[in-house]
Amino acid sequence: MNQRKVEDAPVVIVACGDTLGWREDLEEIIRIGREHDIGGDAWADRKRRNVIADLGSHPNISMWVTKQTMIAATTMMWMAEALGYDTGPMEGFDEDKVREALGIPEHVRVLFLLALGRLRGEDGKYPGRLPRSRTLFAERYGDPFPELSQTDFLSS
Numbered sequence: 001m002n003q004r005k006v007e008d009a010p011v012v013i014v015a016c017g018d019t020l021g022w023r024e025d026l027e028e029i030i031r032i033g034r035e036h037d038i039g040g041d042a043w044a045d046r047k048r049r050n051v052i053a054d055l056g057s058h059p060n061i062s063m064w065v066t067k068q069t070m071i072a073a074t075t076m077m078w079m080a081e082a083l084g085y086d087t088g089p090m091e092g093f094d095e096d097k098v099r100e101a102l103g104i105p106e107h108v109r110v111l112f113l114l115a116l117g118r119l120r121g122e123d124g125k126y127p128g129r130l131p132r133s134r135t136l137f138a139e140r141y142g143d144p145f146p147e148l149s150q151t152d153f154l155s156s
């Protein structure tokens with residue numbers, strides 16, 4: 001989609017979510033857990049049963065892998081920024097074309113591109129953000145969040 005960032009950035013992370021991974025890798029994950037003494041046969045049976053019950057008939061497995069993948073992708077983004085790099089998240093791409101270009105199988109969702117590099121020139125102008133009162137609530141959706149001076153519970 002003529003995304004300049006993809007051409008300009010020295011590195012672009014392509015974050016993918018494997019919609020069959022939970023099934024194909026289940027026994028391997030169980031084996032690794034057991035290797036680390038997480039549990040015995042009973043633990044393995046329970047794990048197998050729970051994963052199959054939760055994901056075997058999941059109504060929206062793409063949504064599920066998106067949640068998992070975005071935790072990793074966002075962590076990479078923060079880490080890169082913390083190390084002094086600049087980042088550009090992108091969702092404006094043609095998933096099938098990225099799949100084709102990189103040989104990514106059909107059952108793997110391409111969810112997010114993350115351009116990494118160093119800022120050239122000036123930083124962009126502040127685009128504006130909504131005030132906290134519009135985005136942060138306490139107890140019930142829409143209820144005001146207390147002022148920070150009243151949030152002693154956060155440290156208790």
Ligand SMILES: Cc1cc2nc3c(=O)[nH]c(=O)nc-3n(C[C@H](O)[C@H](O)[C@H](O)COP(=O)(O)O)c2cc1C
Binds near residue numbers: 088090092125127
């Ligand atoms: C979820 C998400 C998707 C984005 N997708 C694109 C994209 O496809 N192409 C692009 O040039 N910028 C995209 N952006 C914006 C930039 O990567 C970057 O956030 C923006 O240029 C500067 O951030 P700012 O909103 O803090 O100024 C996206 C941002 C977010 C949060």
